[in-house]
Amino acid sequence: MDFIDCNLSYGPDTMKGELPGCPDIGGLVSQLDRAGIAGGLVYYAMNEPIQGNSVIANDIAGSPRLHGVWSLLPSSTGEVAPPCKLPAAMKQNNIAALAFNPKANRFLPKPSVIGDYLEVAQEHAIPVLLNTGRGLELEEADSIMRDFPKLTAILTFNNCWPSDRLLRPFIEAYPNLSLDMAYIQTAAWLPDIVGKYTAKRVLFGSGFPECYLGAHMMVIRHALISDTDKGLIAGGNFIRLMEGARYD
Numbered sequence: 536m537d538f539i540d541c542n543l544s545y546g547p548d549t550m551k552g553e554l555p556g557c558p559d560i561g562g563l564v565s566q567l568d569r570a571g572i573a574g575g576l577v578y579y580a581m582n583e584p585i586q587g588n589s590v591i592a593n594d595i596a597g598s599p600r601l602h603g604v605w606s607l608l609p610s611s612t613g614e615v616a617p618p619c620k621l622p623a624a625m626k627q628n629n630i631a632a633l634a635f636n637p638k639a640n641r642f643l644p645k646p647s648v649i650g651d652y653l654e655v656a657q658e659h660a661i662p663v664l665l666n667t668g669r670g671l672e673l674e675e676a677d678s679i680m681r682d683f684p685k686l687t688a689i690l691t692f693n694n695c696w697p698s699d700r701l702l703r704p705f706i707e708a709y710p711n712l713s714l715d716m717a718y719i720q721t722a723a724w725l726p727d728i729v730g731k732y733t734a735k736r737v738l739f740g741s742g743f744p745e746c747y748l749g750a751h752m753m754v755i756r757h758a759l760i761s762d763t764d765k766g767l768i769a770g771g772n773f774i775r776l777m778e779g780a781r782y783d
Contacts, residue, residue, distance in 0.1 A: 536756075536762075537766075538570075538752055538769045538770055539572070539770035540572055540576070540739060540741050541740040542575075542666075542691060542715050542717045542740030542742050542743070543576060544557070545557040545562065545579065545580060546558060546559070546587075547580060557744040560577075560594040563577065563743075567600075570749055572741075573770065575602070576603075576604055576664075576773075577595065577602070578591065578604035578606070578634060582636050582639035582640065584606035584608050588605045588606060591603040592629070601629075602632070603630040604630065604631070604634050605633055605634070606634055609648050610651050610652060618655045621655055622781065626782035631780065632664055633652065633656055634666065636670035637675075638671070639669075639670050650682070653679065656686060660687045660781060663689070665688050665689065666690075667691065667694065668718075668745075676688075676690060676705075677705070680709045684711075687711050687776060689713050689738060690702070691715040691740065691742075695720045698719055698721065706732050706736050712736075713736055713737065714736060714737050716754075717740035717741055717746060718742060718746070725755070729760050729764050735772055737768045737772070739769050739770065
C-alpha cells in the first residue's frame with residue numbers, strides 16, 4: 536500500500552511569522568523517506584504567490600514523486616499566468632493542483648475575482664485545494680462549490696474537532712469534492728464515512744510539517760475497512776485525481 540500525501544508544505548510561513556520544521560525541499564524529502572511516504576502534493580509555505588510559485592517549480596523540477604501546488608491571484612493584476620495559458624504552464628512545471636489564500640493576499644474569493652481560473656480548473660478537472668487553514672472560510676468554500684459544482688476540489692478543514700456536522704454536507708452536496716483527512720480526529724470517523732459515502736471521497740493528508748506524517752497513516756492501516764478501501768484512501772484516490780486532470 537503506497538501512501539501519497541495530499542497536504543505537504545515546506546519553507547517559511549509568513550502568516551505565522553516563523554520557520555516550520557521543514558525549511559527546504561531536501562528536508563521534506565528526507566522526512567517522507569523516513570515515514571515511508573511515496574510522494575504527494577506540496578506547496579511552498581510562504582504566502583507570496585509570485586515568489587512561491589517560482590520556488591516550488593524550481594525545487595521539484597524533475598521529481599517523479601512530488602507534485603507542486605501553485606497559488607492563484609486575480610487575473611486582472613497580471614501576476615500569475617493567464618487562465619488560458621495556465622494548464623500548459625502547470626504541465627511544463629510539474630504543477631498538479633491550484634490553491635489560493637485570499638486573506639494573506641488580500642482579495643475576495645468570488646467568481647468576479649478568480650472565477651476565470653476556477654472555470655479553467657473545472658473544465659480541465661484540475662484539483663483545487665480549499666484549505667480553511669490558508670485564508671479561506673468554510674462558508675467561502677461552500678460558496679465556491681455552489682458556483683462551480685463540478686470543480687475537482689479537495690477540502691481541508693483546519694479544525695480538528697468537532698467537524699462531522701460541518702463536513703458531511705459537503706460530501707453529499709458536491710460529488711467531485713474529496714476530503715483531506717489531515718485534521719479529522721473524530722472517533723470511528725473513517726469506517727463510518729467509507730460505509731456511507733465510499734472510500735473514494737477521502738484522501739490521505741498529513742498536514743506536515745504542522746502535523747505528524749505518521750498519525751493518519753496509522754489510522755488508515757488500522758481502520759475497520761477493507762484493504763481495497765485502505766489502498767484507495769492511502770494513495771489510489773490521489774492517483775485517480777491526477778490522472779483525470781488535463782493540462783493541455
